[in-house]
Amino acid sequence: MPRMRNDPNFNVCPDYASDGFANTRAQLISDEVTEEQAIQLLKNIWEANNNVDKVAWQRQVAEDREEHAHRKQLEEEEQERIEQARIQEEEAACKEDRKKNKHKFTPILNTGILDDPATTPCSYALRKIEKGEYVEIWYFTNDGLDEANLKKTVDDDAMIMSTLADSSSAWVSAASTRSARAVVNDEDLPFEEFCQACPRMLTAMGKADWPEDRVRMMAKFWRNIQVHEYQSMRNLIGQKALLAYQAEQRRRWHITVKTSVGPYDLSIVNKKVLQETRERVYWDERDKRDNARNYKVSLIQSMKHKLELITWF
Secondary structure (H helix, E strand, O other), X not given: OOOOOOOHHHOOOOOOOXXXXXXXXXXXXXXXXOHHHHHHHHHHHHHHHHHXXXXXXXXXXXXXXXXXXXXXXXXXXXXXXXXXXXXXXXXXXXXXXXXXXXXXXXXXXXXXXXXXXXXXXXXXXXXXXXXXXXXXXXXXXXXXXXXXHOOXXXXXXXXXXXXXXXXXXXXXXXHHHHHHOOOOOHHHOOHHHHHHHHHHHHHHHHHOOOOHHHHHHHHHHHHHHHOOHHHHOOOOHHHHHHHHHHHHHHHHXXXXXOOOOOOOOOOOOOXXXXXXHHHHHHHHHHHHHHHHHHHHHHHHHHHHHHHHHHHXX
């Protein structure tokens, strides 16, 4: 059915008694139908058709209203979907921000400024701790903390071009480059500084959400190193052996964690490996002393030779 454009409720019945409808009336007039009856019959026919149009108009209006309501519902649902997507996107971005910058969202405690300044290692060391990777204990010694507290002209997260050991160039973090100039390997630390730094490193592990069993294992590992009988030997070979054992085994543990072997209990001191480490350290130190003595003897002999030449001339 064609779409109706005008409301039939406002239609006006034509004047069938006018001259314009004379021919129409004449076709209806007969011996049984007078002119007045013909006029009324035309009016009745018009009203019947108009009533049909009114019903069709109402149905059309109802359909239009239903279609409009449906279209409005679809638009509202689409707007709601867009709004939900926007909210989810904002929540995901906020969640990611909280994950990357969790310290920014740490609740403020009901305390004032602390009496003792906080000990904060450099961001390079903290990122290593966050990832559960090996990092030198030096970063948690007094010297390492002092290095981290020095005035920085370059952001720790900035990337700078650096020359590697093989003479190639690569982009590295400014923090790792700056700290590498001063960092001391674990095996070369004084035993006192090693003992001083371990509690600070355990605290950093706890703040980095290390599993409690791993923090306890590291604490036992370092405690067993610090109370070992080698620590109280009269010469320094025992302490150097303990520091070398600690460094080597901790590096090896961090490597093994990422393999199919998985993490093992590092705190159990392997007496055989420690004994082998002590012997190696002993001979390394002896070689150093011998080389130093030989260099000194060679230097003295060279100087004597030069003096003899000068005297001869």
